[in-house]
Amino acid sequence: MSEPLLKIDGLTKTFHVAKSASGNTRLKALDGISLTVGRGETLGLVGESGCGKSTLARTLMMLETPDEGAVSFEGTNPFGLRGKELLSWRRRVQMVFQDPFASLNARMNAGDIITEPWATHRGLYPTSREREARVRELLHMVGLRPSDACKSPQEFSGGQRQRIGIARALALNPDVIILDEPVSALDLSVQAQVLNLLNELQQELGVSYIFISHDLTVVRHVADRVAVMYLGRIIETGATEEVFDHPRHPYTAALMSASPKLDVSGAKQDRIVLEGELPSPLDPPSGCRFRTRCWQAQDICSEVAPEPQVLSALGTRHVAECHFPLDSIKGLKATSASVPIATAPATASAP
Incomplete structure (x- = not known):
């Protein structure tokens, strides 16, 4: 390269x-x-x-x-x-x-x-x-x-x-x-x-x-590639299709699920609803900055800031800063049981 x-x-x-x-x-x-x-x-x-x-x-x-x-x-x-x-x-x-x-x-x-x-x-x-x-x-x-x-x-x-x-x-x-x-x-x-x-x-x-x-x-x-920012940090980067189809960071997954989609099939869509307010950049949380809104957060998330991990699964470089990245192939389905989800009709136009 x-x-x-x-x-x-x-x-x-x-x-x-x-x-x-x-x-x-x-x-x-x-x-x-x-x-x-x-x-x-x-x-x-x-x-x-x-x-x-x-x-x-x-x-x-x-x-x-x-x-x-x-x-x-x-x-x-x-x-x-x-x-x-x-x-x-x-x-x-x-x-x-x-x-x-x-x-x-x-x-x-x-x-x-x-x-x-x-x-x-x-x-x-x-x-x-x-x-x-x-x-x-x-x-x-x-x-x-x-x-x-x-x-x-x-x-x-x-x-x-x-x-x-x-x-x-x-x-x-x-x-x-x-x-x-x-x-x-x-x-x-x-x-x-x-x-x-x-x-x-x-x-x-x-x-x-x-x-x-x-x-x-x-x-x-x-x-061609996407970088996702949260409170002054780049928390995920990768090829556009891989990041959109297989988000590895929970925040990225929440962003993708909130994006309006056109679905003429009439099927219901599951949407991740983040709880809590966006922290102030003057007083960011310790450890992982997303932990206060993350459904996968554990004790280590408040104590240690996650290091970037190379999590490629489709042949391209895909990096996420997360202690517990989402499954690369199943994406949201792999964690749907533990995700706070709002079910909305397919015609909903706003997150």
Whole structure:
């Protein structure tokens, strides 16, 4: 296997906040994150709100500085770069934001928005003729017309605005694009169009994606591999189909069971209902952070934090941080007798 394009090892990020009920003022948003992203690969990053997904994205964009750990981009640590080397690296990792209505400057037209990065990275397209040709090419790549360059963001629909955001991210010819909930603010039909566009661009350009989302259906459609986050930790990673069909961590199994499914057979669906509230990241539980909501928790779970275990059963690398991982082949059925289950009709549309 070739070396990964991006490698994250033991990344930690702590924020100082107002004092909690226990007197703690340190919020560890990232706690030992380790991930890899291959060239041309899509890594899906899922988890509940507040688990640290966006903090990880901001850290990889160098908008936050990690406390500990290492980031390697083709063998280079970007946090050790300075001056022209840092400027050159920054163009290689770009971001598409969640809200297409807030991420575009209403005082600029589409062409100016797309070309704005070139004001900093002057060497890419030094002449006006090159810049004009590249803007037309980028608009065509994202499914817009050259005449759209003169329009302001207010003249576009939500899907069209997100296409402009994608064109802006592509303007610097990046190797990695971080997509932070890129379709959550769009209608379903528009979501499909944008997702298909992202797939086509990846096939054409070989760009890698880190796709952050809470929508598991979307992640299953676009991701090659999935990483599941819980309270600042990556608790399970693996190939998309294996993680979705054979979740090994109880939290992942709960997420998968809560995802709405279309079943025309009329059969009832069993759904795992987690008991208790999500713990505060200011005061995470000792040992395993999920133990306070886990139906499989035992004494060791409160005393010892679980180490990552390689639990592959289908020929791919599948890792979970759990003392008592679920059965890899039978999945939920193997533990259904001990799982708090809510039985819902197949037509239920919400977890």
